[in-house]
Amino acid sequence: MEKYNTLLPSIVEVIGETPLVELSRLTKDLPGRILAKLEYLNPGFSKKDRIARQIIEDAEENGTLKPGQTVVELTSGNTGTGLSIVCGVKGYPFVAVMSRGNSEERARMMSALGAEVVLVDQCEGSKRGQVSGKDLECVELEARKIVKERGAFRADQFLLAGGVRAHLLHTGPEILKQSNGEFDAFCDFAGTGGSFAGCAEAFKKFKPSIKCYIVEPSGAAVLAGKPIKNPSHRIQGGGYSMNSLCYLKQEHIDGYLQVSDEEAMETTRRLAKEEGIFAGFSSGANTAAAIQLIRNHRNHGAGLTVAVLLNDSGLKYLSTDLWK
Numbered sequence: 001m002e003k004y005n006t007l008l009p010s011i012v013e014v015i016g017e018t019p020l021v022e023l024s025r026l027t028k029d030l031p032g033r034i035l036a037k038l039e040y041l042n043p044g045f046s047k048k049d050r051i052a053r054q055i056i057e058d059a060e061e062n063g064t065l066k067p068g069q070t071v072v073e074l075t076s077g078n079t080g081t082g083l084s085i086v087c088g089v090k091g092y093p094f095v096a097v098m099s100r101g102n103s104e105e106r107a108r109m110m111s112a113l114g115a116e117v118v119l120v121d122q123c124e125g126s127k128r129g130q131v132s133g134k135d136l137e138c139v140e141l142e143a144r145k146i147v148k149e150r151g152a153f154r155a156d157q158f159l160l161a162g163g164v165r166a167h168l169l170h171t172g173p174e175i176l177k178q179s180n181g182e183f184d185a186f187c188d189f190a191g192t193g194g195s196f197a198g199c200a201e202a203f204k205k206f207k208p209s210i211k212c213y214i215v216e217p218s219g220a221a222v223l224a225g226k227p228i229k230n231p232s233h234r235i236q237g238g239g240y241s242m243n244s245l246c247y248l249k250q251e252h253i254d255g256y257l258q259v260s261d262e263e264a265m266e267t268t269r270r271l272a273k274e275e276g277i278f279a280g281f282s283s284g285a286n287t288a289a290a291i292q293l294i295r296n297h298r299n300h301g302a303g304l305t306v307a308v309l310l311n312d313s314g315l316k317y318l319s320t321d322l323w324k
Contacts, residue, residue: 010089015042015049015082016170020178020307025274026267026287032294032303034287035179036310037171040279044081044109046312048157050170051194052082055155055162056090070095070152074143076131076191076237077106078312079157084113095152097143101131102236105316118142132231157192164247167198175199175307176206183305187213187257187289189282190223191238193248195309200252211254215289217261223248224256234261235281237311257289264288265322268314278314281322286310 003017018041023034039047059065070093073083080096087094095116098107107117120142123134147154157163175183186203188196193214200212214223217239219230233239268284271277290306297304317323 011043012053012086012089015053017174018042020175021275021277023271023275023277023287026270026291027294030291030294030303032297033183033305034290034294035175035183035305035307036277036287037175037307038277039171039309039311040277040283040313042082044078044085044113045315046078046081047171047195047309048078048312049082049085050166051157051163051192052079052086052155054166054169055157055160056083056086056092058160058162058165059153059155060090065092065153068092070150071155072097072143072147072150072152073155073157074098074136074139075106075110075157076102077110077316078237079155080110080115080117081106081113083155084110084115088114092153095146095150097139097146099131099135099139101126101128101135103317104319109316118146127232131236133228134231157194161247163192163194164198164201167195168201169198171195171309172199172202176202179307181206183210183307185211185213185254185290185293185304185306186308187215187286187293187306188309189215189235189238189259189285189289189311190248191282193223195311197247197249197252199309201249204252212252213255213257213289213293214248214253215257215259215285217264217285218258219260221256221258224258226258235259235264235285236317237280237282257292259285259288259292267291268322271310272314277310279310280312280314280317283308283310283312 042049217233220239264285267288286308
């Protein structure tokens, strides 16, 4: 890639232009293909580096972020890591507000990168490693409190347009260029909904026939209109029944797919053992959803080619039972 053939001024410029690879070993017995965008190869080991850069640079450009102003955001760890990197390089103090239910590696990494990490206790009955919507509501309240107390800029990944623009301007077009636009479907685990919204818009503009599917945890598929039966699922970073996914456009959603904790974990482990890709829960969820699509398409002519994002690194889950 061109950016690696030149001297870059900072680690911020390394964000993006991640490789696209075919998961040919996982699909060897399936009538289809999976193309995986290796987002865990970003500097902060996740796709959220992209939105961290976009949100901060948008705010610098429009003047809502002042020189030296403190930046605050709620995070399950990945957006916070990206913001730790971008804010550190650009000279903004950063406060990451996170539930104690998220894996401890993330808090340690953010601290190492210079962030102030505020850990919020989970609600009664919640389990470590299983962050519920109620847990996230407590984190949101603490984030708002800190913003008010410190006169901080809120890098709101749910509401600011940068959360979608990063993927509309970069991730989606990169996939189209790397694949020559030769894929039939895209499925993406919905956290903030930004990567789905941005990529789906880019794909639909290029070729309206590309089908785009939202992936959610089984028992917590609120976007699909299903009742919440498993609010404390294992797939960290999404499925929290947030009501502020305001950038999702119904005309870009061709369907919804659900993946169980067990499917996500098993597929994540298969990615490591069979493809040499050490990723996290939601990457397994995306890949499992792509496998579902391919299998369900078996009797409808030629096999599907499905594009997915592999969102973050398995290094962020070493304290969980994903790798036991």
